[in-house]
Amino acid sequence: MTRQVDVLVVGAGPAGLTAAARLAASGAGRVEVLDREQQAGGVPRHCAHGGFGSWRRPLTGPAYARRLVETALSAGAVVRTGVTALDWAGPLALHTVGPGGPETIEARAIVLATGARERPRAARLVPGTRPAGVYTTGELQQAVHLFGQRIGTRAVIVGAEPVSYRAADTVRASGAEVVALVTEAERAQASLVRAQDARLRRRVPLLTGATVAELLGHGRLSGIRVRRRDGRTAELACDTVVFTGDFVPENELARRGGLTVDAGTTSRPGVFAAGGLTRPGESAARAARAGVQVAAAVMRP
Amino acid sequence: MTVTTHGPLPDTPYDVIVIGAGVVGSAIARALARHPRLRTAVVEAQDDMGQGSSKANTAILHTGFDAVPGSLEARLVREGSRQLADYAAESGIPVEPVGALLVAWDEEQRAALPRLAEKAERNDYKETRLLEAAELYDREPHLGPGALGALHVPGESIICPWTTTVAYATQAVRHGVDLHLNCRVEKLSQGLLSTNRGALHTRWIINAAGLHTDTLDRDLGHDDFTVTPRRGQLIVFDKFARALVRHILLPVPTALGKGVLVAPTVYGNVLLGPTAEDLDDKRATQSTADGLTRLREQGRRILPELLDEEVTAVYAGLRAATEYDDYRITAHPEQAYLTVGGIRSTGLTASLAIAEYVIGQLPANGLELGPSRELERVRMPNLGEASPRPYQRPDLIAADPDYGTLVCHCERVSRGEIRDALASAIPPGSLDGLRRRTRARGGRCQGFYCGAAVRQLFEEARG
Ligand SMILES: Cc1cc2nc3c(=O)[nH]c(=O)nc-3n(C[C@H](O)[C@H](O)[C@H](O)COP(=O)(O)OP(=O)(O)OC[C@H]3O[C@@H](n4cnc5c(N)ncnc54)[C@H](O)[C@@H]3O)c2cc1C
Ligand SMILES: Cc1cc2nc3c(=O)[nH]c(=O)nc-3n(C[C@H](O)[C@H](O)[C@H](O)COP(=O)(O)OP(=O)(O)OC[C@H]3O[C@@H](n4cnc5c(N)ncnc54)[C@H](O)[C@@H]3O)c2cc1C
Numbered sequence: 001m002t003r004q005v006d007v008l009v010v011g012a013g014p015a016g017l018t019a020a021a022r023l024a025a026s027g028a029g030r031v032e033v034l035d036r037e038q039q040a041g042g043v044p045r046h047c048a049h050g051g052f053g054s055w056r057r058p059l060t061g062p063a064y065a066r067r068l069v070e071t072a073l074s075a076g077a078v079v080r081t082g083v084t085a086l087d088w089a090g091p092l093a094l095h096t097v098g099p100g101g102p103e104t105i106e107a108r109a110i111v112l113a114t115g116a117r118e119r120p121r122a123a124r125l126v127p128g129t130r131p132a133g134v135y136t137t138g139e140l141q142q143a144v145h146l147f148g149q150r151i152g153t154r155a156v157i158v159g160a161e162p163v164s165y166r167a168a169d170t171v172r173a174s175g176a177e178v179v180a181l182v183t184e185a186e187r188a189q190a191s192l193v194r195a196q197d198a199r200l201r202r203r204v205p206l207l208t209g210a211t212v213a214e215l216l217g218h219g220r221l222s223g224i225r226v227r228r229r230d231g232r233t234a235e236l237a238c239d240t241v242v243f244t245g246d247f248v249p250e251n252e253l254a255r256r257g258g259l260t261v262d263a264g265t266t267s268r269p270g271v272f273a274a275g276g277l278t279r280p281g282e283s284a285a286r287a288a289r290a291g292v293q294v295a296a297a298v299m300r301p
Numbered sequence: 302m303t304v305t306t307h308g309p310l311p312d313t314p315y316d317v318i319v320i321g322a323g324v325v326g327s328a329i330a331r332a333l334a335r336h337p338r339l340r341t342a343v344v345e346a347q348d349d350m351g352q353g354s355s356k357a358n359t360a361i362l363h364t365g366f367d368a369v370p371g372s373l374e375a376r377l378v379r380e381g382s383r384q385l386a387d388y389a390a391e392s393g394i395p396v397e398p399v400g401a402l403l404v405a406w407d408e409e410q411r412a413a414l415p416r417l418a419e420k421a422e423r424n425d426y427k428e429t430r431l432l433e434a435a436e437l438y439d440r441e442p443h444l445g446p447g448a449l450g451a452l453h454v455p456g457e458s459i460i461c462p463w464t465t466t467v468a469y470a471t472q473a474v475r476h477g478v479d480l481h482l483n484c485r486v487e488k489l490s491q492g493l494l495s496t497n498r499g500a501l502h503t504r505w506i507i508n509a510a511g512l513h514t515d516t517l518d519r520d521l522g523h524d525d526f527t528v529t530p531r532r533g534q535l536i537v538f539d540k541f542a543r544a545l546v547r548h549i550l551l552p553v554p555t556a557l558g559k560g561v562l563v564a565p566t567v568y569g570n571v572l573l574g575p576t577a578e579d580l581d582d583k584r585a586t587q588s589t590a591d592g593l594t595r596l597r598e599q600g601r602r603i604l605p606e607l608l609d610e611e612v613t614a615v616y617a618g619l620r621a622a623t624e625y626d627d628y629r630i631t632a633h634p635e636q637a638y639l640t641v642g643g644i645r646s647t648g649l650t651a652s653l654a655i656a657e658y659v660i661g662q663l664p665a666n667g668l669e670l671g672p673s674r675e676l677e678r679v680r681m682p683n684l685g686e687a688s689p690r691p692y693q694r695p696d697l698i699a700a701d702p703d704y705g706t707l708v709c710h711c712e713r714v715s716r717g718e719i720r721d722a723l724a725s726a727i728p729p730g731s732l733d734g735l736r737r738r739t740r741a742r743g744g745r746c747q748g749f750y751c752g753a754a755v756r757q758l759f760e761e762a763r764g
Contacts, residue, residue, distance in 0.1 A: 036710055037750075084707050086692075099702035101695050120747035122537075122614045129587045130616060132732070135752075142753035149756060218584060248611070250746075252711075255541060 001103055007298060008094065008107035009033040009077075010085045010253060013042020014284045015275025016113030017068040018291030019298075020077035026299055031077040032105070034096060036084040041065025042115055043276075044284050046141040049169060052284055062145075064284065088257045092270050109270050109298045112254055112261070113291065116276030118163075119246040121215070126243075128215030131222070133240045137167040140242050144174045152240035156224055157181045158212055159244035160188035160195065167242045168204065179238050180205045182212060182226055215241065247280035263290070264297050272298055303479045304727050306348065307498070310481060314502035317668070318494060319343045319509055320486050320517065322350035324462065324649050325641055326509035327469035328656035331676070334476035338671030341478045342503075343470070344496060346485035348730030349737075351466035353511045355649065356737060357586065357618025359535065359575060360566060361549060362386065362396060363650040364456040366421035366429065372627040373658075375424050378647045381654030385465070386458065388653060391678055394464045395567035395685025401457035401549040402437065404603070405449045410553040414452045417553070421454070428455050443545040445605045457549050461567050462649050463737035464681045469652070471726045472679045482730065486510070489520035491636045505637045505668050507659065512583045512621050514642040521636055526629050526643060530583050530619040533575025534592040536600070537614040539745050542571040542607055550603055561599045563607065567685040568712070568740060570613060573600040579622070588615045613745050620645045630658065634666035682718055684740050691715050708758070709751040711744025719755065723762035735759055 006029030009016045016033055017040065024031040039045055044052055047061030059067065072079055083098035093106040118136040133152050135143070143149040155171045157164050160183040168178045181188075186208055188195035195206065207226060213233055214225040223237045251261065254273065259266040261273040274294035275287035282290075317333055319326045322345035333341045347353070362385060365378035389396045405411040418429045432451045438444060474480050481498070488495040492503055508517050515528045543565055552560030564572045576592045593615065601608050622645050623629060629642035641659060648655070664670055683690060691697050691704040692713050698705035703717035722729060722738040729735040732742065732755065741755045742748045748755070 036707060082706055084692075084710065084713075086713075097692050097698070097705050097707070099698070099705045101698045101705055102693075117746050117749045119611075120749060122747060123612045123745070125593055125612060125615065127588045127590045127593060127615075130733075136747070136749045138749040139752035143756065147753050147757050149753060149760075213590065214587070218586075 002093070002106055003103060004106050005030045005032045006107065007031045007109045007111065008105055009111040009113060010094070011035060011042065011113035011115055011275070012040035012069070012079055012081065013113060013115050013275060014044065014068060014287040015115070015291040015294070016042070016111065017072045018288040019111050019113060019274055019295045020079070021072040021075040022292055022295030023298060024072065024075040024077040026295065028299060033072065033077055033079045034083045034085055035079070035081050038082050040069045040079050040081050043138065046138070046145050047166065048141065048145040048173070049166060068288070085253055087253070091268060109272065111294055111298065112266070112271065112273045112277055113275045114250045114253060114277050116247045116249050116280035118244060119248050121243050124243065124246065126212050126215060129217055131215065131217040131220050133221035134215065135240065135242045137163050137170070137242060137244045140167055141170050144170050150174065151176055152221070152238070153177065154179050154238040155240035155242060156236055156238045157242050157244060159183055159246070160185065160190060160206060160208070161245040162190045162194070164244040165190050165194050167244045171240070171242065176240065178202070178204045179236055180207055182207045182210050184209065184211050245281065247276070249277045249280045251277060264294050304474060304482065305479070306482045306730060310484070310496070310499050310501050311479070312502070314504065315342045316340045316503065317505045317507060318501060318503040319507045320494070321345060321353070321508070321510040322470055322480065323353045323509065323511050324351060324355040324466045324469070324652045325511070325644050325655055327351070327466050327473065328652040329507055329509055329641070329659050330473035330478045331469040332656040332660045334473045334478050335673045335676060336670045337477065337674060342481060342501070343473070343478060344481045344484040344486060344494065344501065346483070348483050349734040350470045350480070350727065351463060351737070354618050354621060355462060355466050357616050358462055358649055359533070359562065359564060359572060360460055360462045360649070361564065362458040362460040363647055364426050364454060365424050365647070365650070366426040366454050367417060367554070368424055368647070369626055370420065370423040373630065374628050374647060374651070377628065377651040377654040377658060379425060381651035384653040385460070385650060389460060389465070392468045393681045393683055394468055395461040395683060395687060396458050397565070397567055397685070397687050398456070398458045399548050399565060400453065400455040401551050402432070402441065403452040403454065403551045403553050404437065404444070405451060405553050406447060406602070407449070409555055411449045413553050413555060414450065417452055426456065429453060441547060441550070443604055443606055444550070445602050459549065459565060459567050460649070461684055464684060465649065465652070467727065467738060468679050468681050472676055474726050475679070476676055480727065486517060489517050491521070491638065505639070505663070507639045507641065509641045511644070512619055514621070514640055518640050518642065521633070521638055523633065523640070525631060525640070526623040526625060528583070528621045528623055528642070530580050530585065531622040531645070532578040532580055532585060532617055532619055534588045534596065534615070534617040535572055535574030536593065536596055536612055537566070537616070538571040538573065538607055539611045539613050540569045542610040543569045545604055545606055546571055561596060563600060563603050567687065569686040571607060573607065575618070583619065586617050586619060588617050611745060614743070614747070628655070630655070632662045632666045637667065639663070639666070682721060682739070691718055708754055709741040709744060711746050711750070712740040714739050714741040716758070719758050723759065728762070732756060732759055
């Protein structure tokens with residue numbers, strides 16, 4: 001079954017929802033946003049902390065996600081969740097699937113806003129066993145904030161970027177202890193205040209110039225071995241490790257189409273890209289701004 | 302249908318107990334299930350079947366072309382290969398007959414190819430063919446530069462090792478075999494197994510404990526062989542790499558040792574490995590920085606573009622190598638005991654034939670099998686990319702929308718499949734067991750998107 005829309009947006013995160021709201025409000029016709037998750041909103045859905053929205057109207061991640069959805073809906077966009085864009089059915093058409101079955105959707109323009117994720121342990125080639133207790137921030141936040149799951153009791157955070165400190169917050173919110181932050185860099189990549197706050201007030205050691213040399217433990221993680229730049233190694237006992245940052249684009253659709261993506265555009269006329277997909281690791285606010293820009297590009301004659 | 306994971310064990314004696322629910326023990330249990338008069342059980346130390354060597358191998362359904370001619374292994378691999386191909390077709394176990402190319406990278410290796418073709422003939426495998434470089438590059442355009450030629454072995458296939466073990470065990474359990482998980486045999490004596498969950502009595506014991514067969518053998522006074530774990534580390538590359546390779550690219554074994562292979566998987570990934578490291582620790586299933594570096598160096602020569610793709614997973618398995626160049630399957634009728642040892646690097650392929658061979662030994666050694674019946678077929682969920690997965694089947698989704706609701710996005714695993722696995726005859730004991738049955742969390746994001754949602758479904762089902 002093939003259906004036509006005017007603009008099809010893949011991904012209901014900050015970039016996709018903002019683009020859809022703009023497009024619907026500027027009279028682009030039927031604007032439809034697909035998201036494979038059950039809830040729209042993208043990554044902010046599980047960022048249970050503040051720092052989203054505008055300085056005049058600060059919001060938590062989930063509240064920000066809800067507001068993005070409301071804005072898109074009230075502008076007249078259609079937001080469909082639980083629907084995955086699987087592959088290309090033509091230059092401007094996608095195969096999709098959801099509980100209602102398969103469908104092919106054709107559009108005059110397609111916006112890819114499929115976001116970015118963190119590189120997991122295996123892709124970082126971290127040696128060792130394969131125990132339980134190994135997370136990325138994305139999984140950790142969902143486990144704790146969306147499902148109220150228990151994680152371990154002692155966690156090491158790999159990375160010292162803003163997202164790493166968010167991961168540390170989530171670990172503590174779950175009732176577990178943060179053993180240390182470990183980073184290859186010479187110093188924390190987050191704001192000085194944030195780093196000092198973590199180190200001094202909460203007494204979380206920050207190991208700089210250190211790499212994770214090995215994960216230890218059978219069944220459950222029992223510790224990690226870290227290697228300092230001078231070659232010395234040390235073992236940190238922990239039952240949880242969170243690999244943070246090191247963002248990679250969620251570019252399956254783009255690659256299946258053989259598309260190269262650039263900020264805003266792709267190598268195929270009529271197919272646009274925005275947000276984390278084009279600049280992995282950018283803030284939600286920047287992704288939303290990219291959504292505004294891509295909407296303008298789609299509307300340009 | 303009895304599967305236990307904890308609590309007391311039955312005190313009525315069994316006729317046969319199989320120790321170890323790897324691919325070999327499960328195949329033996331399935332073969333015993335044909336004999337309804339026998340009261341049979343399998344005891345497994347871990348919380349699931351197939352968590353030893355059987356979960357971490359290269360997943361190739363071998364022809365046996367390069368086995369030691371005349372050995373028991375050569376025969377059982379040859380027979381098992383055909384049997385498993387048929388069984389896979391009837392049970393829905395993913396298999397892809399992609400064929401293998403033994404690629405020669407230097408003159409010594411090229412010179413070895415005709416000898417390998419001869420050896421294949423002696424192993425009753427006659428379909429090999431020598432390829433010149435031009436035809437080789439036609440078949441494998443992404444191969445690195447410098448290959449001189451290849452031996453084509455069209456019969457080599459790739460298979461899903463996890464579904465195979467689950468299928469055997471499921472069929473056994475459905476036909477009345479008891480499976481006791483989390484049940485480690487600590488001491489063995491004639492007719493008696495002392496386990497961490499208590500004692501079990503039995504007339505016959507079949508030892509299929511993989512890496513630990515030798516230890517249990519010694520309990521009964523046999524010092525026939527020693528298992529030396531030989532580790533194989535492997536790297537699984539992203540599905541984007543699948544288009545780079547069409548065949549299993551095997552190394553040519555020479556005096557200098559065996560190189561590594563590059564092979565597609567039935568799930569649509571590409572494997573690089575395995576290493577071969579003789580160790581003394583039977584738990585040393587960790588990957589190492591050295592191992593991964595060496596694999597990547599070797600892989601870069603074989604398929605340079607492979608290294609540009611992301612790694613999805615890394616794992617290591619241990620082969621049950623012994624001081625012998627063959628399987629060690631020995632019956633000890635005076636003790637009503639049989640050992641299935643040294644099933645080293647071909648046990649997945651040979652599993653059905655090993656089981657037939659083992660069952661065949663029993664009557665002559667004093668165990669009456671009684672009447673035999675046909676087993677009802679099992680139909681396994683499809684994890685392979687070569688035939689439609691549930692999300693690609695409008696009929697299934699129309700009947701049950703849960704098959705259209707994707708939970709694990711990278712591997713496109715639906716809620717329906719996860720639900721089915723959790724309600725199956727032998728439900729997974731852990732998230733890893735669920736992954737092996739469905740692929741959920743096994744893709745490129747490794748749970749970033751779906752990990753918590755999958756765990757939720759798992760925990761809900763377990764109550
Ligand atoms: C763990 C983590 C924590 C972060 N914390 C912060 C923070 O505190 N503050 C901040 O400003 N920024 C933060 N960021 C960055 C910010 O969240 C992202 O940059 C932003 O969400 C990107 O927006 P987006 O719309 O491009 O992508 P996303 O928010 O990732 O949304 C993409 C959406 O596309 C959907 N999708 C993907 N593929 C398909 C498909 N084939 N079919 C259908 N749907 C699909 C996904 O389900 C998802 O909902 C964080 C990022 C991460 C990963
Ligand atoms: C790296 C590698 C690559 C390979 N590639 C291939 C291939 O491509 N094709 C192929 O055909 N074969 C391959 N193999 C070989 C194949 O994987 C093995 O031969 C096969 O899995 C052996 O099965 P098993 O049942 O004997 O052993 P296992 O799977 O190890 O099963 C033994 C079981 O016994 C249990 N057990 C042990 N001790 C006790 C005890 N005391 N009490 C209770 N339970 C116990 C263990 O927990 C385990 O589950 C490979 C092997 C490796 C390691």
